[in-house]
Amino acid sequence: MLDDFFWRAMLGGLGVALAAGPLGCFVVWRRMAYFGASIAHTALLGVALGFLLAIDLTMGIAATCIAFSLILVLLQRQTKLATDTLLGILAHAALATGLVALSFMKDMRIDLMAYLFGDILSVSATDILWIYAGSSLSLAVLVVIWRALLAITVHEELARAEGIPVDTVQMVFTLLLAIVIAVSMKIVGALLIISLLIIPAATARPFSRSPERMAVFASLIGMFAVAGGLFASFQWDTPSGPSIVVAAFLLFAASLFFGPKRL
């Protein structure tokens, strides 16, 4: 029969998908997929720093992701490089630095694959606590900034002219992304996190006539993918993180063929 570790994995995965849905919608609407992926790449440096400083890994990852977004915003104002160039430089520099740093810690047995692709079956009760704390905090804050963020997404200058604190709201949104990415590391790993953000959102699109509905659908679709992927992984003994992403992709493909026409 299914064991405890399986249900912990399920609980953790569902918690991540719950928050990833609505946040992922904004990632899609704001065309920030590459930005999200870049933050996630940085997470590996966070793992290395966490080990080096002997602090909680989730904290290390969250702090590194937040620092990365702050540095990015600063550099965007300083240089004339295009944002995607800047992201490419920073993200891969952080990923590479993380890998180099981890290789120095020879006395520690670190399963690199677990951080790159997730190790959902080792999810502990503490991890679940982190996931639900992070997810519910992100969702609560997202509800608060929802309208402002939507207005900025529609037209940044218009929102600014209407008195919305554009920079603050954008910064808060980036922090939320960093938090969700940090707590998702265990579930799908640094390289696959972005798919949990954007695939459910993209899948929800044809079924949605309002932003809110798309956010809710994205959550549900993500949770469905987590459940499907985990059962499949248990059934066929496949790696759980990639299985979840494959399940999400299959749902997306199905929505392309069977979904209604767009609004």
Add this chain to the structure above:
Amino acid sequence: MPLADSMLIKADRIAFSYSERTILDGVDLAISSNEIVTLIGPNGSGKTTLARIILGLLAPSQGHVERKRNLSVGYVPQRLSIDDNLPLTVARFLHLAQRRKEMRIEDALSEVGASRLANAGIGSLSGGELQRVLLARALLRRPDLLVLDEPTQGVDFSGQIEFYGLIGRIRDQHGCGILTISHDLHLVMAATDRVVCLNHHICCSGAPESVRRHPEYLALFGPDAAERLAVYAHHHDHSHDLAGEIITSHNHEHGPREATEAHHRGDHNTQT
């Protein structure tokens, strides 16, 4: 010093440079309530920069902008580029701008003649429809000052006439001040109180001439168009080279209205 009662906004000696290029230099512009000001000028003349400074989106390098206390500004941008993946109906889009339910969404839409669009997807609108929806959105905020950035871009000629008529009615009904930016040098609103011609500095400004009742023009748009349209005999009293430097400056006094109006008077034979 506080602004006079009817004065909404007063820009004083505005200069703006970007990457060592002077975009604006010594620009004065004041807008009062109930007044329609049309800003014209060639591409790259600094119109949008000036509008952004007026809106408070951009800080001038020099000079300053005084605003009436609690000035509420409605802004109609040139276009929207909403990602197709964001499902948004017109009504929901307008809802985003509603602050304290000062005006009902249905009322704003019907005022701009776009009631039937309420449930349409924002991405499915034509250029002219989108302009009306953006205008409705600005109205929802009960603006003291309305800023329109090239509102008729991509709208056909008769659509432009209709839109300008609408702007005139909005001014009459709400008594707000209106600043319109236009790249079109020949077609400005009849309702315009003042036309300001900008090319990095203010070349000239003054009341638009009355419509010339050109038979071909009237044939195109009907006799009604004459009432709503003004042809501004646009005559520079100097020329600019590509960098915006003044080439010839014969008998030239900069900026002040009296000088340029005298120059424009009697100049009705320039329409093509």
